[in-house]
Amino acid sequence: MGLIxxxxxxxxxxxxxxAGACNGCDIxxxxxxxxxxxxxxxxxxxxxxxxxxxxxxxxxxxxxxxARVLRxxxxxxxxxxxxxxxxxxxxxxxxxxxxxxxxxxxxxVLPVDVYVPxxxxxxxxxxxxxxxxxxxxxxxxxxxxxxAA
Amino acid sequence: MAQRTVIPFGPQxxxxxxxxxxxxxxKDEIVEEALPHIGYVHRGVEKAAERMDYTQNVFLVERICGxxxxxxxxxxxxxxxxxxxxxxxxxxxxxxxxxxxxHRLQSHHLWLGLYADAFGFESLFxxxxxxxxxxxxxxxxxxxxxxxxxxxxxxGVRRDISDQHxxxxxxxxxxxxxxxxxxxxxxxxxxxxxxxxVGKGVLQADKAxxxxxxxxxxxASGVEQDARQTGFAAYDELRVEPVVETAGDxxxxxxxxxxxxxxxxxxxxxxxAGLPDTDIAVRPKGRPNGRTISxxxxxxxxxxxxxxxxxxxxxxxxxxxxxxxANVAPLVHMLPGSELADVPVIVLxxxxxISCTER
Amino acid sequence: MTEAARPPIAPVCDVQPTRPVSxxxxxxxxxxxxxxxxxxxxxTCLDMGGRFDIYYHFADGVKLDNLLVxxxxxxxxxxxxxxxxxAFLVENEMKELFGINVVDIAIDxxxxxxxxxxxxxxxxxxxxxxxxxxxxxx
Ligand code: SF4
Numbered sequence: 001m002g003l004i005x006x007x008x009x010x011x012x013x014x015x016x017x018x019a020g021a022c023n024g025c026d027i028x029x030x031x032x033x034x035x036x037x038x039x040x041x042x043x044x045x046x047x048x049x050x051x052x053x054x055x056x057x058x059x060x061x062x063x064x065x066x067a068r069v070l071r072x073x074x075x076x077x078x079x080x081x082x083x084x085x086x087x088x089x090x091x092x093x094x095x096x097x098x099x100x101x102x103x104x105x106x107x108x109v110l111p112v113d114v115y116v117p118x119x120x121x122x123x124x125x126x127x128x129x130x131x132x133x134x135x136x137x138x139x140x141x142x143x144x145x146x147x148a149a
Numbered sequence: 150m151a152q153r154t155v156i157p158f159g160p161q162x163x164x165x166x167x168x169x170x171x172x173x174x175x176k177d178e179i180v181e182e183a184l185p186h187i188g189y190v191h192r193g194v195e196k197a198a199e200r201m202d203y204t205q206n207v208f209l210v211e212r213i214c215g216x217x218x219x220x221x222x223x224x225x226x227x228x229x230x231x232x233x234x235x236x237x238x239x240x241x242x243x244x245x246x247x248x249x250x251x252h253r254l255q256s257h258h259l260w261l262g263l264y265a266d267a268f269g270f271e272s273l274f275x276x277x278x279x280x281x282x283x284x285x286x287x288x289x290x291x292x293x294x295x296x297x298x299x300x301x302x303x304x305g306v307r308r309d310i311s312d313q314h315x316x317x318x319x320x321x322x323x324x325x326x327x328x329x330x331x332x333x334x335x336x337x338x339x340x341x342x343x344x345x346x347v348g349k350g351v352l353q354a355d356k357a358x359x360x361x362x363x364x365x366x367x368x369a370s371g372v373e374q375d376a377r378q379t380g381f382a383a384y385d386e387l388r389v390e391p392v393v394e395t396a397g398d399x400x401x402x403x404x405x406x407x408x409x410x411x412x413x414x415x416x417x418x419x420x421x422a423g424l425p426d427t428d429i430a431v432r433p434k435g436r437p438n439g440r441t442i443s444x445x446x447x448x449x450x451x452x453x454x455x456x457x458x459x460x461x462x463x464x465x466x467x468x469x470x471x472x473x474x475a476n477v478a479p480l481v482h483m484l485p486g487s488e489l490a491d492v493p494v495i496v497l498x499x500x501x502x503i504s505c506t507e508r
Numbered sequence: 509m510t511e512a513a514r515p516p517i518a519p520v521c522d523v524q525p526t527r528p529v530s531x532x533x534x535x536x537x538x539x540x541x542x543x544x545x546x547x548x549x550x551x552t553c554l555d556m557g558g559r560f561d562i563y564y565h566f567a568d569g570v571k572l573d574n575l576l577v578x579x580x581x582x583x584x585x586x587x588x589x590x591x592x593x594x595a596f597l598v599e600n601e602m603k604e605l606f607g608i609n610v611v612d613i614a615i616d617x618x619x620x621x622x623x624x625x626x627x628x629x630x631x632x633x634x635x636x637x638x639x640x641x642x643x644x645x646x
Contacts, residue, residue, distance in 0.1 A: 024215020
């Protein structure tokens, strides 16, 4: 494993986007960063710039307007990257699946690697989701390297 | 030479937790005009509420906002109870006050943290959020969930709080208050914090009324209005004096919220002390019919539900007016004349909750 | 008792006090509210099929004071933003979600407050105008 791979798996930077959530999930993501859960001790940092991010956390249902922004953010993230959908809304639309301005879950716009269920999921579950996404990202990267070699 | 620039601020922005976009027209560093663009989190809850039946709606309205979900459910249930002629048992009314005030405490802690983060005071952010976790633990203990607690139902509350949990809550609040003493002291008296907040984003009382501000934004401008004065739930017995400041700037808005935290602590204690020993819910009879308005005070201000029913299983109309919806116009008024660097602080000072606003 | 067996109860109407005004008198009535220094809370629109019932809510201290305007579908509704600027969001919302023709809004989003051009217009209206927007043939 090269230095960059090690750095990525030991210190993933995350980008959070609210595509139409009720704020419950967003607040739980923020709670992960604060002293009780403190994911920063694992090197996980929440940043605002998609160009620096490895993992995209998406909460909430997707509508047409937010889908555009979401796509934009995703495209700006450098490879390898992973997407984690958080909460019932991001998975399928949740209670809002029937609303007129809801396209559905995040996977109607982006390929999703990890689904974290719950309404709202507990911070522990969110952290585990990010860890799983890192594993997947690494596997994919290895497969790509093997394929290239 | 003065240069005009237009800067899109948001919807995804490092200091902005909420998906709102402001188109800022700047002259050099000074904001000349701010135009809000929303619609990133619109779902269509009001329409969905007409499709589901009225008991299911309780779960829907709770998910309008994840920060004050209990109070949304309370407002909705209260309106329906009026339409169905239900009298809520006193213990349920008191429990509703306890959970509402705990939500207010939680929300104000959250806001104080985010606000500190907006002017780059990250350790203060962490302090407030550490305290907030104590409140989340109380929710988990008393209701079984951290965020959406689903404790309110039509006719009362879904579950009781045991004496032991009440005692533990009081203990936790003692620890919380001690921590809050320290961190709020910094928020109010720190030199740098004051530099960033005093005199920024001023809203006069007259403007606040004409623009229809709500909640702490309104009260920080010296207007004495708080929906808890109407005496819903058990607020008729646990009287509430509105917390009022007069300066109308960001500092005053923070101060109102800090004083409200103390008020809420006091309210929870009084409610626990006076908790009556009755049932916690009555069984709903009949179907709702008629039109009514239900108003409660959320952490962010007055929440208004308009319910129209026609005696069938489904509501005819459910209108939700959330406080941030009312505070957007005052925000648009506050921004012109301020410096670009102050924009995040001013935007946060209204405590925006966009998912409430757009529903 | 099962849900279906429950009898409907007598209608309760406690949106009080409510004063009905005509469309023509709306702005004048709102100006009178402003002269009393009432705070504009919001407006509520009900689609009654052939007509719209629109309530305007004002806060008089802790109490509410309401105006009720009834307009036929397709009729024009004057904006009150010249008096209460804070009404611009709710008027834009009515315009977009119900398709009410609100004229002269101070900050007009032209019926695109929440949604994009591609969405079905006026989702809250009970009678759809039938026109499907471009690119969304259903
Ligand atoms: S999953 Fe639940 S908590 Fe999360 S955004 Fe949706 S409604 Fe809110």
